Amino acid sequence: MPKGRGSSSLKDPELYEELRKDGATKEKAARISNAAAAQGRSAVGRRGGAAEDYEERTVPELKKRAKELGLSGYSGKRKSELIDMLRNR
DSSP: OOTTOOGGGOSOHHHHHHHHHTTOOHHHHHHHHHHHHHHOHHHHHHTOOOOOOGGGSOHHHHHHHHHHTTOOSOTTOOHHHHHHHHHTO
């Protein structure tokens, strides 16, 4: 559950748990699950941003993304290895 909040603040606890299992932070999972409950899951899903394809990113960008995700052992990897690591985390 989000820090400092009770379970009653979650409007869609099932979706929250699915998002947490997929690696979303507590805050992000709560925000998405509550938005889905208020507006419908399909409406929330359509809002997703357009992520740049990993193949289009540079090695420093891929390493930055690996760091953001809390991965380790990426510093000596080549581009193809980084992409594989990011996709199969």
